[in-house]
Amino acid sequence: MAKSKxxxxxxxxxxxxxNAIRRDWQLYLLLLVPITLVVVFNYAAYPGLRMxxxxxxxxxxFAGSDWVGLKVFQKIFKDRDFTRALRNSLAxxxxxxxxxxxxxxxxxxxxxxxxxxxxxxxxxxxxxxxxFLSWAIIGAVAxxxxxxxxGLVNTLLMKYGIISEGIPFLNEKWHWAxxxxxxGVWQSMGWGTILYLAAIxxxxxxxxxxCIIDGANKWQKMWxxxxxxxxxxxxxxxxxxxxxxxxxxxxxxTAFDNTQVRDFQYQLAIxxxxxxxxxxxxxxxxxxxxxxSLVGVVLVLLSDKVAKSLGExxxx
Amino acid sequence: xxxxAISKLMAALLVGVLAASTLTAxxxxxxxxxxxEPASQSGGAAESTPxxxxxxxxxxxxxxxxxENTVAGIDGFVPFEETVTLDIPIYQRPTPNGAADxxxxxxxxxxxxxxxxxxxxxxxxxxxxxxxxxxxxxxxQWASVQNLPTVCFEYDYPDLTLYQNExxxxxxxxxxxxxxxxxxxxxxxxxxxxxxxxxxGENVLLIGTRPYGQTNYQFVTxxxxxxxxxxxxxxxxxxxxxxxxxxxxxxxxxLANGGHLLGGTRIEGNGVDQNxxxxxxxMDKELWATTGDYDVPALPTEAQxxxxxxxxxxxxxxxxxxxxxTKTADYxxxxxxxxxxxxxxCYSTNTIAALDQFYEANPDAHLGIVVNPGxxxxxxxxxxxxxxxxxxxxxxxxxxxxxxxxxxxxxxxLEWMSQPDVLFTLQWGEEGVNFEYNESGSPxxxxxxxxxxxxxxxxxxxVDMWCLVAATATLGDVDKDIQAITPLGYPDSDQFFEDIKAxxxxxxxxxxAGMAAPDCSFTVSIAANDEYKDTLYTTYATxxxxxxxxxxxxxxxxxxxxxxxxxxxxxxxxxxxxxxxFEAGNYVEQAAQFFAQ
Numbered sequence: 059m060a061k062s063k064x065x066x067x068x069x070x071x072x073x074x075x076x077n078a079i080r081r082d083w084q085l086y087l088l089l090l091v092p093i094t095l096v097v098v099f100n101y102a103a104y105p106g107l108r109m110x111x112x113x114x115x116x117x118x119x120f121a122g123s124d125w126v127g128l129k130v131f132q133k134i135f136k137d138r139d140f141t142r143a144l145r146n147s148l149a150x151x152x153x154x155x156x157x158x159x160x161x162x163x164x165x166x167x168x169x170x171x172x173x174x175x176x177x178x179x180x181x182x183x184x185x186x187x188x189x190f191l192s193w194a195i196i197g198a199v200a201x202x203x204x205x206x207x208x209g210l211v212n213t214l215l216m217k218y219g220i221i222s223e224g225i226p227f228l229n230e231k232w233h234w235a236x237x238x239x240x241x242g243v244w245q246s247m248g249w250g251t252i253l254y255l256a257a258i259x260x261x262x263x264x265x266x267x268x269c270i271i272d273g274a275n276k277w278q279k280m281w282x283x284x285x286x287x288x289x290x291x292x293x294x295x296x297x298x299x300x301x302x303x304x305x306x307x308x309x310x311x312t313a314f315d316n317t318q319v320r321d322f323q324y325q326l327a328i329x330x331x332x333x334x335x336x337x338x339x340x341x342x343x344x345x346x347x348x349x350x351s352l353v354g355v356v357l358v359l360l361s362d363k364v365a366k367s368l369g370e371x372x373x374x
Numbered sequence: 375x376x377x378x379a380i381s382k383l384m385a386a387l388l389v390g391v392l393a394a395s396t397l398t399a400x401x402x403x404x405x406x407x408x409x410x411e412p413a414s415q416s417g418g419a420a421e422s423t424p425x426x427x428x429x430x431x432x433x434x435x436x437x438x439x440x441x442e443n444t445v446a447g448i449d450g451f452v453p454f455e456e457t458v459t460l461d462i463p464i465y466q467r468p469t470p471n472g473a474a475d476x477x478x479x480x481x482x483x484x485x486x487x488x489x490x491x492x493x494x495x496x497x498x499x500x501x502x503x504x505x506x507x508x509x510x511x512x513x514x515q516w517a518s519v520q521n522l523p524t525v526c527f528e529y530d531y532p533d534l535t536l537y538q539n540e541x542x543x544x545x546x547x548x549x550x551x552x553x554x555x556x557x558x559x560x561x562x563x564x565x566x567x568x569x570x571x572x573x574x575g576e577n578v579l580l581i582g583t584r585p586y587g588q589t590n591y592q593f594v595t596x597x598x599x600x601x602x603x604x605x606x607x608x609x610x611x612x613x614x615x616x617x618x619x620x621x622x623x624x625x626x627x628x629l630a631n632g633g634h635l636l637g638g639t640r641i642e643g644n645g646v647d648q649n650x651x652x653x654x655x656x657m658d659k660e661l662w663a664t665t666g667d668y669d670v671p672a673l674p675t676e677a678q679x680x681x682x683x684x685x686x687x688x689x690x691x692x693x694x695x696x697x698x699x700t701k702t703a704d705y706x707x708x709x710x711x712x713x714x715x716x717x718x719x720c721y722s723t724n725t726i727a728a729l730d731q732f733y734e735a736n737p738d739a740h741l742g743i744v745v746n747p748g749x750x751x752x753x754x755x756x757x758x759x760x761x762x763x764x765x766x767x768x769x770x771x772x773x774x775x776x777x778x779x780x781x782x783x784x785x786x787x788l789e790w791m792s793q794p795d796v797l798f799t800l801q802w803g804e805e806g807v808n809f810e811y812n813e814s815g816s817p818x819x820x821x822x823x824x825x826x827x828x829x830x831x832x833x834x835x836x837v838d839m840w841c842l843v844a845a846t847a848t849l850g851d852v853d854k855d856i857q858a859i860t861p862l863g864y865p866d867s868d869q870f871f872e873d874i875k876a877x878x879x880x881x882x883x884x885x886x887a888g889m890a891a892p893d894c895s896f897t898v899s900i901a902a903n904d905e906y907k908d909t910l911y912t913t914y915a916t917x918x919x920x921x922x923x924x925x926x927x928x929x930x931x932x933x934x935x936x937x938x939x940x941x942x943x944x945x946x947x948x949x950x951x952x953x954x955x956f957e958a959g960n961y962v963e964q965a966a967q968f969f970a971q
Binding site: 115117139201207229316317 | 510511514517518520522536540541542640696697699700774775904905906907908909912915916918919920923942943
């Protein structure tokens with residue numbers, strides 16, 4: 059049974075396209091720009107997807123290359139490197155989600171409680187900054203800090219007798235996994251708070267006043283007002299993030315590359331780059347990309363459905 | 375009212391600017407995919423965009439924009455009626471000494487003035503700059519928009535077979551080429567290169583020469599001579615057992631300032647871990663053909679196993695940096711300059727930035743260059759063998775979408791550049807600006823910082839421009855050629871000359887004794903090599919580091935496990951295909967001295 063919702067009486071106003079455009083033509087004109095961007099950079103590339111079903115030779119182009127049906131997919135699904143890349147991508151993206159998704163929410167709740175505005179603004183700026191650093195720079199700094207023998211962190215820990223030999227933060231695959239994930243959280247959590255902070259500001263202040271009158275403390279206000287107030291945003295972002303669990307970031311993976319962690323670092327972005335760009339096998343690269351996108355879409359649809367069945371608004 | 379009109383105008387302007395910038399970004403940028411129209415101009419030359427195979431069918435005809443060359447060679451050159459654009463790739467390399475933009479500098483303008491303007495040819499390097507090491511990716515990107523430069527070239531033969539397989543290349547007619555570029559072709563004939571122009575039976579390659587191809591003496595390893603002497607040795611030992619004694623003594627004396635005396639940086643790509651000194655000579659010919667090249671490391675061979683065992687020993691003795699797998703090539707220089715590392719390897723030139731820094735930081739230090747003593751086999755079975763360069767310089771193929779005019783313009787370009795005076799100027803620059811003559815009348819390059827900044831030569835004296843003709847510069851006399859690459863103006867420069875010369879002579883002796891065989895070149899493409907090599911580069915690096923960084927006790931087990939993984943990752947397929955090509959006789963024969971009878 060559908061959940062009953064409070065209906066507010068609405069006056070239906072019929073607006074024709076003509077009237078709407080005459081009234082708001084500047085806005086529609088501005089809308090053209092993002093629409094053009096989406097069409098050009100997202101949809102215009104779609105015809106290129108047929109490459110995944112061809113024995114594509116760049117110099118022959120689409121017209122001269124042979125159709126091979128699903129042979130390219132059969133080949134990549136049999137490739138053990140693909141299996142390894144897929145396994146690692148899924149594992150690390152779910153872990154990223156598990157570790158990284160709650161952090162911006164927690165951080166936004168904490169920032170929201172700060173009352174000394176100057177400190178709050180400075181904190182926010184400092185938290186946003188890592189988002190603007192390229193992964194190449196973050197990787198170089200991380201190696202300088204975390205090398206087992208000469209890294210700054212290990213040198214300090216050893217100097218003060220906390221450890222007797224260096225921790226292989228980035229040189230051993232399990233340590234690497236933890237370091238990789240935590241650096242990812244550090245890089246993205248500040249920026250991720252923006253949407254949540256915006257959602258928090260839209261919560262009706264009267265709810266907090268009512269809570270105070272009822273004698274709620276800070277934790278209770280957070281639990282019973284703030285969190286429910288941003289629940290819709292959380293669900294929307296969760297669904298969008300679930301759509302990305304098949305993706306992987308080549309720049310980030312390359313920045314933390316070294317031969318001792320290849321077992322974990324070999325993910326789909328690396329696979330596509332090596333087999334697609336490196337070996338000139340564009341058809342295979344496209345096929346894997348298409349596979350990633352399809353799985354992503356399926357996950358979004360599924361999670362949207364689950365969210366709706368739980369009474370949330372969902373994404374679509 | 376007025377305010378409203380202004381806001382409307384502003385909105386329209388804003389949208390216009392945004393839309394224009396969006397569409398501009400979608401356009402064909404000059405760098406990634408040049409939109410230069412092929413110089414079809416006249417004579418029915420084909421357009422650049424249609425499918426390449428249609429054009430590849432015909433060898434270039436003479437009836438084009440320039441009048442037919444009735445006189446062979448440069449004397450018969452006639453300007454094209456309409457401008458022909460010649461698109462020539464050029465490597466962009468890291469330029470620590472501030473060399474100019476590879477695609478647009480004084481010397482590219484000089485080529486335009488001295489060659490292009492005379493024959494109505496626009497020589498275009500600027501749109502075809504290739505970051506060194508990204509050749510395959512760049513050609514593939516250009517091919518994907520059916521817009522290749524006039525020619526594709528590379529130093530490695532397997533790359534050209536890949537390009538041929540992918541349909542990038544176009545056949546040419548030898549007689550047509552000889553008529554336009556007789557000097558270039560004569561050099562090919564003189565060096566025996568004219569026999570190797572075919573891939574898969576099609577005549578597609580032009581090949582530059584490589585003087586002194588039997589050796590690789592231009593690549594040198596500097597070592598700390600003061601450390602060797604302090605350790606009680608007369609000279610740098612070649613015998614591995616003596617080397618171990620030397621290393622132990624250096625460590626005992628604490629000469630490496632707490633560093634790992636052999637340093638080490640991450641390994642990647644082709645040409646790594648060369649196993650030539652660990653092979654058995656004379657070689658088994660099939661083993662040479664199937665596993666003997668350096669393109670993809672031959673992990674499952676006995677020679678590679680010995681090499682890895684040696685590195686594993688050095689690692690566990692603490693001579694190799696335990697963090698080497700995370701360090702880039704820059705560390706090799708910084709460790710050497712900081713006095714933490716025993717050796718440093720690079721190509722030798724008159725000025726070497728690393729040596730400048732080294733002597734500045736270590737004014738009392740002395741360096742020597744490692745010398746090959748000639749053919750010697752040591753008690754542990756290793757020997758002084760090395761990988762010689764081949765006789766081949768650049769392998770060049772006309773692009774599938776090159777028009778007849780463009781092909782002709784390129785043949786003219788090669789012939790023009792083959793003229794001794796042109797080649798000399800490109801290789802040395804201008805007297806008093808880029809070089810001076812020494813007492814014996816040989817040119818000596820000026821340090822880059824002493825050259826006119828406007829006229830400074832590109833990487834290694836413009837090598838990436840003239841490499842199409844010759845891979846290295848020669849003055850026709852080995853002593854002069856060695857002098858031309860000897861680092862000058864350093865405290866040990868006199869010793870450097872002696873060492874390089876001794877190394878050259880030792881290498882030549884090895885070559886003549888059959889201990890420096892060129893790699894096997896197949897005359898058919900090895901598809902498995904193209905398919906798997908990129909994966910194998912990274913797989914090899916991963917596996918070899920596990921082996922080298924493991925304990926000596928685990929070496930055998932680590933090595934066996936790695937071999938199987940490596941074979942499964944594609945190396946077995948490469949060996950099988952090479953074996954089939956070898957058995958079918960589809961390879962370039964080498965002298966009998968290298969092989970067991």
